[in-house]
Amino acid sequence: MKYSDIDGRKKAFIFELDNVLYPEKDYLYQVYYLFASLMEYTELLSSHQITELLVKAHNEDGKELAFDRLKEKLHIDERFRHNLQHLLQTAKLPLKLLLYKNMLDLLQEIVIDRKKIFIVTNGNPEQQLNKIKQTEWHGLEQYLIAYFADESTPKPETNVIELLMKEHDLQRRDLVMIGGTDTDQLCAGSIGIDYLNVTDFL
CATH class of the missing domain: 1.10.40 (Ribonucleotide Reductase Protein R1; domain 1)
Structure with a gap:
């Protein structure tokens, strides 16, 4: 799957972090x-x-x-x-974390098309933030907005997605979630937004 295969009416993309944008x-x-x-x-x-x-x-x-x-x-x-x-x-890592090549390409195309990028990740917020800070984003970091689901209720509960939609004036039809687990798929299905599996891109 390529960016051009995704519904052009989508305004924002939601990504999990681990094993979706980079290998954990x-x-x-x-x-x-x-x-x-x-x-x-x-x-x-x-x-x-x-x-x-x-x-x-x-x-x-x-x-x-x-x-x-x-x-x-x-x-x-x-x-x-x-x-x-x-x-x-x-931990301060010896080496930067590298994005999957296809996901880097996808993120760059989303930015060029002036769509929003959200990282909505489960897990310890301090640890997840540490990963984000030590990832080589190739200048994309300025376009990322991160939500740490464990600060409210972890996915598959939809609280964090509802908060995201409210804070950025987005509707369900505007969003697509890209994840890699049953948890992500269940979360997307529960709130009624489109879901794509990361394996479609890798």
Whole structure:
């Protein structure tokens, strides 16, 4: 799908952030590397081994269980869970996060066509903002308006979309949501706006 395939009457586009505009693993893997470096410095453990274990656990069991699997393997003290969580929210990454190429092209076309771009993202607001700040937007950041759903009610609840519509004088027919999960699709369906899956563009 291309921008030209989308209904030209749409006035605004709503995007989720993780795995829609950029691959979330690019953020998490860098945080795992930073955490591993901290553990090597403070606990004299192998940073390479910790990074590999966290990435493996992430891929096999999901990001929520990554620290648990590391703890099981290396008997790391529970108090270090806080360090990882803190880094996940505030880490200064070694490398900028890069947008999917097709999504960058889409965003640029939306801007050229003078339509609005909203990022409406679930997750810890501090962490999501940290990701946005460390993404290479190629000058598009000035056109982005971000809403953090967890500051009201996470998607699929529609509170954040209703707020967005009210604050920017938009109707349902004006909007299209581009997401990558059942949560996004359910949110769009619940409020009655058009939905496109990110896989249509990648």
